[in-house]
Amino acid sequence: MQFRLTDDQIMIGDTASAFLSEVSSIQAVRNIMTTERGYDEAVWNRIVGEMGWTGTHIPELFGGLSLGYIELIIILEQMGKHLLCSPFFSSVCLAQNTVLIAGTESQKSKYLGRLAKGETGTLAYSSGGNRWDSTAVNAIFEKKQDDFILNGEYSLVADGHTADLLVVAAREYQGSRLGLFMINSNQDGVIKKWQPSLDQTRRQASVELKAVRTPLNSILGEAESSAERLNAILNLATIGIAADQVGGAQKALDLAVAFSLDRIQFGRKIGSFQAIKHKAAEMMLRVESARSALYYAACIADQVLKGEADYEQLKEAASIAKAYCSDAYFFVTGSAIQIHGGVGFTEEYDIQLYFKRAKSTETFLGSAIWHRDQLAKLLLDV
Amino acid sequence: MRLTFDKSDERFREEVASWLNEKLSGEFSKIKYRGGPGDENAFIDERKSWEATLADGGWIGIGWPIEFGGRGASIERQVIFHEEYARAGGPGRIGHIGETLLGPTLYEFGTRSQCERFLPGILEGREFWCQGYSEPNAGSDLANIKTKAVFDQSTNRWLLTGQKVWTSLAQESDYSFVVARTNPESSLHKGLGFFLVKLQQPGIEIRPIRQMTGTAEFNEIFFNEAVCNAENVVGPPEEGWKVAMGLLGFERGISTLGQQMLFQNEFDAVVSLAKENGSAKIPELRTRIAEAHIGLKIMRYNIMRVLSGFSDAGELQPAALISKLYWAKWHRNLGKLAMDVMGPEGEFLIDTPYELGRLQSLFLFTRADTIYGGTNQIQRNIIAERALKMPREPRG
Numbered sequence: 001m002q003f004r005l006t007d008d009q010i011m012i013g014d015t016a017s018a019f020l021s022e023v024s025s026i027q028a029v030r031n032i033m034t035t036e037r038g039y040d041e042a043v044w045n046r047i048v049g050e051m052g053w054t055g056t057h058i059p060e061l062f063g064g065l066s067l068g069y070i071e072l073i074i075i076l077e078q079m080g081k082h083l084l085c086s087p088f089f090s091s092v093c094l095a096q097n098t099v100l101i102a103g104t105e106s107q108k109s110k111y112l113g114r115l116a117k118g119e120t121g122t123l124a125y126s127s128g129g130n131r132w133d134s135t136a137v138n139a140i141f142e143k144k145q146d147d148f149i150l151n152g153e154y155s156l157v158a159d160g161h162t163a164d165l166l167v168v169a170a171r172e173y174q175g176s177r178l179g180l181f182m183i184n185s186n187q188d189g190v191i192k193k194w195q196p197s198l199d200q201t202r203r204q205a206s207v208e209l210k211a212v213r214t215p216l217n218s219i220l221g222e223a224e225s226s227a228e229r230l231n232a233i234l235n236l237a238t239i240g241i242a243a244d245q246v247g248g249a250q251k252a253l254d255l256a257v258a259f260s261l262d263r264i265q266f267g268r269k270i271g272s273f274q275a276i277k278h279k280a281a282e283m284m285l286r287v288e289s290a291r292s293a294l295y296y297a298a299c300i301a302d303q304v305l306k307g308e309a310d311y312e313q314l315k316e317a318a319s320i321a322k323a324y325c326s327d328a329y330f331f332v333t334g335s336a337i338q339i340h341g342g343v344g345f346t347e348e349y350d351i352q353l354y355f356k357r358a359k360s361t362e363t364f365l366g367s368a369i370w371h372r373d374q375l376a377k378l379l380l381d382v
Numbered sequence: 383m384r385l386t387f388d389k390s391d392e393r394f395r396e397e398v399a400s401w402l403n404e405k406l407s408g409e410f411s412k413i414k415y416r417g418g419p420g421d422e423n424a425f426i427d428e429r430k431s432w433e434a435t436l437a438d439g440g441w442i443g444i445g446w447p448i449e450f451g452g453r454g455a456s457i458e459r460q461v462i463f464h465e466e467y468a469r470a471g472g473p474g475r476i477g478h479i480g481e482t483l484l485g486p487t488l489y490e491f492g493t494r495s496q497c498e499r500f501l502p503g504i505l506e507g508r509e510f511w512c513q514g515y516s517e518p519n520a521g522s523d524l525a526n527i528k529t530k531a532v533f534d535q536s537t538n539r540w541l542l543t544g545q546k547v548w549t550s551l552a553q554e555s556d557y558s559f560v561v562a563r564t565n566p567e568s569s570l571h572k573g574l575g576f577f578l579v580k581l582q583q584p585g586i587e588i589r590p591i592r593q594m595t596g597t598a599e600f601n602e603i604f605f606n607e608a609v610c611n612a613e614n615v616v617g618p619p620e621e622g623w624k625v626a627m628g629l630l631g632f633e634r635g636i637s638t639l640g641q642q643m644l645f646q647n648e649f650d651a652v653v654s655l656a657k658e659n660g661s662a663k664i665p666e667l668r669t670r671i672a673e674a675h676i677g678l679k680i681m682r683y684n685i686m687r688v689l690s691g692f693s694d695a696g697e698l699q700p701a702a703l704i705s706k707l708y709w710a711k712w713h714r715n716l717g718k719l720a721m722d723v724m725g726p727e728g729e730f731l732i733d734t735p736y737e738l739g740r741l742q743s744l745f746l747f748t749r750a751d752t753i754y755g756g757t758n759q760i761q762r763n764i765i766a767e768r769a770l771k772m773p774r775e776p777r778g
Binding site: 298 | 383387461652662669671676680686691704
């Protein structure tokens with residue numbers, strides 16, 4: 001048992017922080033977040049080419065670095081801290097994980113290398129509503145001659161309007177099976193639309209499939225086990241979101257404490273008042289506990305991908321992490337605005353950007369409320 | 383970063399579990415799960431004889447260095463022992479203050495003859511210790527100690543006069559380590575000595591403090607020229623604060639994993655009751671049970687991080703500084719949750735005059751959790767000042 005980062009892992013975090021300080025300054029974030037694309041292609045090319053991050057947890061055999069999920073989480077934590085605007089999460093945590101979990105060996109060798117080399121991808125599964133597992137799938141697939149025909153509408157698809165590769169989940173027409181399909185996002189019948197959102201640093205899109213025709217070999221793995229696999233993929237991605245939350249919460253705490261030591265009222269730093277100190281202490285308690293929950297979940301995810309832990313353990317760890325980290329990020333950014341006082345409410349100060357990202361990451365892949373409900377079912381209904 | 387234990391550690395776990403399973407039977411079956419916080423006066427004689435049994439098995443001081451009679455066990459193995467002990471329902475330890483606090487203090491700061499005199503009594507489960515720090519006017523403001531120690535050169539002894547309070551198990555202990563003011567001109571943390579004081583003597587009176595639980599785990603100790611031989615002062619007589627703080631540092635959280643396991647036992651009892659009496663179907667209670675579950679698991683992960691950081695030199699990690707505030711709040715909330723799950727049944731006593739059930743006792747006793755060992759407010763000061771480097775509180 002060694003529940004702390006290794007020296008190599010600490011170095012990965014430091015390297016990521018240094019690189020992101022350069023390419024994702026707050027001014028860069030503010031410039032890019034108002035564009036429809038939502039990310040800077042030059043930065044994306046450097047993330048792919050120079051840093052190699054898109055190959056982090058892909059096996060070497062398929063063109064990746066063969067590092068683990070823990071290393072990926074460390075990078076995502078730094079991305080959250082720097083509010084990076086990027087299709088990294090969607091391409092790696094959604095598209096790559098789908099291929100890793102659901103794909104056959106030949107599908108892995110076909111797609112993982114492309115995704116590692118910088119083609120972007122995402123996963124569309126939910127037709128909307130507050131459901132964040134396989135029960136949210138409403139789109140339909142039907143086998144016709146030598147093709148599948150896909151029909152349906154998806155909402156809240158991360159970077160869905162720009163992704164090159166699109167994995168879509170659909171239910172069998174007049175059947176119970178669920179399929180995951182890799183389709184080209186530019187093919188006929190795929191209608192993608194940006195859904196402008198409250199948090200401008202992360203992109204959401206709607207995707208509509210109108211009689212999209214896709215070959216039989218585009219279904220990832222076997223349809224029989226796809227629901228279970230989809231849930232595992234979503235749990236892996238959920239842990240990725242929790243990492244973004246921990247990084248952002250840490251930064252919000254740092255900003256609030258720095259502000260409190262700079263701001264003078266009543267002839268003293270406001271950070272010398274217990275009203276502020278105690279609030280900051282509660283913020284830190286949540287940040288550190290969120291980090292513990294995240295790292296635990298990252299270890300379980302790593303074990304799952306190595307075949308050393310099962311999907312039930314993954315589900316529990318992901319729900320614990322997402323429930324706690326969501327509440328923590330919201331609490332910390334909300335408290336940080338309060339510590340900033342009036343300027344915390346302005347467009348000019350950066351804390352509002354974290355507050356909005358806290359809310360959007362809280363909702364995405366299940367709020368604390370939803371995940372607590374999942375855990376209550378595990379605890380009380382079995 | 384890895385969560386799993388080595389194979390040899392897992393074998394050690396089996397050894398511990400099977401030893402406990404074998405020994406916690408017969409005369410000792412009735413003390414299983416007993417003697418924890420809120421229940422510390424239960425089965426004192428049996429629990430003292432259990433301490434001797436533990437000692438026979440070589441299970442006291444397993445983390446102590448071999449040269450001082452311990453096993454030099456790794457952090458992992460100490461964790462495993464505490465986990466298995468709690469899992470098996472091992473009774474609340476009467477010897478833990480000597481084992482986890484005084485022993486390490488002596489082999490770190492004490493003289494060879496102090497070690498030779500006092501360590502064997504702890505390791506053999508024969509001599510029990512209590513902690514004499516808090517006073518009526520030195521609670522949160524711990525350095526404001528007024529108990530005074532005057533040196534009598536003719537007899538080469540110190541004479542202690544004053545009062546200590548909130549001393550757990552004082553009436554069952556043989557010795558107390560006492561922080562007292564050796565220099566009457568001094569204030570705060572200067573001019574304090576660290577004394578090893580025998581409790582059975584004319585100058586000492588112990589009075590139990592009856593609590594809201596109806597029980598009396600804590601005591602007051604009154605010193606009226608109580609005697610302490612010069613050789614039983616640890617460190618220089620004016621630098622006892624350093625020893626006293628060093629001692630608190632030894633409580634570095636290994637036993638808190640065992641504590642987490644005890645909390646797990648309590649939480650499981652709440653979950654079973656909720657399933658039995660239908661509370662598990664009430665949406666708000668479901669949410670709070672899930673929240674408690676999340677909180678308890680994360681408590682474990684926090685502790686694991688702290689323990690894994692042990693080999694790092696230097697400051698305590700942030701996760702260590704939040705530990706007390708975190709568990710105290712969690713546990714107090716569990717007490718409230720337990721009562722809400724019990725519903726109206728929670729109102730009835732088990733027996734007169736004031737016998738409480740396990741969950742009622744949990745509810746009332748956890749009001750102390752957020753006060754002793756540094757109140758939540760003091761903990762927040764510590765976190766803000768030490769971890770976040772915010773300005774220190776001014777003194778009045």
